[in-house]
Amino acid sequence: MLLFLVLGIFAGVLTTVAGMGGGLFLVAVVGLLRGPHEALAITSPALLVSNIQRTVMYRQAVDRRVAALLSSGAIPGAILGGVLLPALPSVLVTLLLVATTALALLRARGLLSISPGRKSLVLAGSGIGALAATSGGAGFLVAPVVMSTGLRGLPYVATVSCCAVALHVGRVAGYGISGLLVAELLPPILVLLAGLVTGNLIASRFREKIPAGVESKIELGALVLTAVLALVGIAHSA
Numbered sequence: 001m002l003l004f005l006v007l008g009i010f011a012g013v014l015t016t017v018a019g020m021g022g023g024l025f026l027v028a029v030v031g032l033l034r035g036p037h038e039a040l041a042i043t044s045p046a047l048l049v050s051n052i053q054r055t056v057m058y059r060q061a062v063d064r065r066v067a068a069l070l071s072s073g074a075i076p077g078a079i080l081g082g083v084l085l086p087a088l089p090s091v092l093v094t095l096l097l098v099a100t101t102a103l104a105l106l107r108a109r110g111l112l113s114i115s116p117g118r119k120s121l122v123l124a125g126s127g128i129g130a131l132a133a134t135s136g137g138a139g140f141l142v143a144p145v146v147m148s149t150g151l152r153g154l155p156y157v158a159t160v161s162c163c164a165v166a167l168h169v170g171r172v173a174g175y176g177i178s179g180l181l182v183a184e185l186l187p188p189i190l191v192l193l194a195g196l197v198t199g200n201l202i203a204s205r206f207r208e209k210i211p212a213g214v215e216s217k218i219e220l221g222a223l224v225l226t227a228v229l230a231l232v233g234i235a236h237s238a
Helices: 002-018 022-034 036-057 064-087 090-108 118-135 138-148 153-178 183-209 214-237
Strands: none
Touching: 002 022, 002 036, 002 183, 022 036, 022 090, 022 183, 036 064, 036 090, 036 153, 036 183, 064 118, 064 138, 064 153, 090 118, 118 138, 118 153, 138 153
């Protein structure tokens, strides 16, 4: 439980500072501890509340039009992915995590551009929701799509958090329907949630003082670590 608390604090700080990365990191680490299916089920409710908190903190900066368009596609896509998740083998779920992490690294290094534009945000949200529910790669996919609309800085972080709320609502609903969310998972969910909320509050106090360019380096470092953990997870699943 102490490890879950520390992981939550780290993930909360990471996502509040860089706008993404915390969710992928949590899924990778918890996947090593509990398996990929339980990792997705444990992290999603905690990440839902964490992103609600972050959205409330920065609510004045949210681009409501972008958030509404992405969310209208993300919720049904995430529900569908959550319902289908139990039928997927553990190795395949872990491979999906590795794939989304690798793509996130390419984007962070400027080698991959994802720019669907405002008109295709609903369709993009649907695909993001489905993949997020089966791999935990929500942050990686939401972040560049939101950035492609021209948002930067605090409006970017706030809008990503708002869209992530919709994603996790769909994921929790899908996992509930499929039977992945059970009462036995409540203790680690609550401890993880406590850590995430604490991390959000800690990072909100110093985020604006971080020099330009440092956020991207933090994001890149977290993605590299996540990729390594995901690869270890494949070996463990095999």
